[in-house]
Amino acid sequence: MLVVVKFVSDVDDEEWRTFFRAVTSISKESKVIIISRVESLTRYGTENPIHLSRLPDEEYGYLFKTLAFGSAQAKDHPKLTLLAGEFTKLLGGSFLEAYSITNLLRTHLNLQFWLGMLKKYKSVTKSNLSVFGEYPSQRFRRRCRVDFTNFLPSPADPLYLMPPRTEAEVSERKLPKLTIGDIIVNPSLRPKGDFDLVTWESRIAPYTEFCYHVSTCVEQHPKTTLRRKRDATICL
Structure with missing residues (x-):
């Protein structure tokens, strides 16, 4: 069995272990692939993560x-x-x-x-x-x-x-x-x-x-000519 899971947010460790045990109990050859932008989820991997980059x-x-x-x-x-x-x-x-x-x-x-x-x-x-x-x-x-x-x-x-x-x-x-x-x-x-x-x-x-x-209720923000840093995590 091959299971592909896409996460949009982090997940509880115990919930993940319960799910993973259920999949692997069916067959030891079962595989699970995780797709996500949440870097912390790499802790569940048994192989090195593959980071996808933009196309040429x-x-x-x-x-x-x-x-x-x-x-x-x-x-x-x-x-x-x-x-x-x-x-x-x-x-x-x-x-x-x-x-x-x-x-x-x-x-x-x-x-x-x-x-x-x-x-x-x-x-x-x-x-x-x-x-x-x-x-x-x-x-x-x-x-x-x-x-x-x-x-x-x-x-x-x-x-x-x-x-x-x-x-x-x-x-x-x-x-x-x-x-x-x-x-x-x-x-x-x-x-x-x-x-x-x-x-x-x-x-x-x-x-x-x-x-x-x-949304009809969006706060207006003043214009700026400054570029924000690429690694900024706060969004307006």
């Missing part, structure tokens, strides 16, 4: 174009191919952002739409650099809130994406849920109160969704 720029660019064009041929869209390169420079190697952006681009393979999306994302990048001193990809990676207001048609109410919600949290809270595509095409669909924003949904079973919580 060339490979990330290839992934982005594959996702963006889908079944279409990139060579048939030379101008869009050039714009794909501009997107990858802004995304900083983020898989989540690549999937989220290409989900929108793939449904509109025309120059005007792609130029509009690129302009919006550049504006989002500029806003986050001004307010937080970080690129959106850095904010996403550190699970900090990201200012996505400029991604919507102007004028728009502030749109701050809070750290990703687990499917259990989404199910429990039962807030209104929209996709990023819905709210861009028709901003009037935005609920009056808090809601969950789906930025990406897997196209294969079990069709996992990646949701952000959008």
Whole structure:
């Protein structure tokens, strides 16, 4: 038996031992793989941890174009191919952002739409650099809130994406849920109160969704021109 466990937070040692004993009691050849960003969970490993790093720029660019064009041929869209390169420079190697952006681009393979999306994302990048001193990809990676207001048609109410919600949290809270595509095409669909924003949904079973919580009660922070340290742990 092979069991793959993804942790979004630390876990009690005794609970882990109970689970691990149950798995290994089935067969001594059973294996458990832990996936997590929580470094302390390496204490459960019997092998040295493998730390995943970002893809080289060339490979990330290839992934982005594959996702963006889908079944279409990139060579048939030379101008869009050039714009794909501009997107990858802004995304900083983020898989989540690549999937989220290409989900929108793939449904509109025309120059005007792609130029509009690129302009919006550049504006989002500029806003986050001004307010937080970080690129959106850095904010996403550190699970900090990201200012996505400029991604919507102007004028728009502030749109701050809070750290990703687990499917259990989404199910429990039962807030209104929209996709990023819905709210861009028709901003009037935005609920009056808090809601969950789906930025990406897997196209294969079990069709996992990646949701952000959008709160109407977000404290405003003064702008800053100072870059925050990469190893900072306090998020605004």
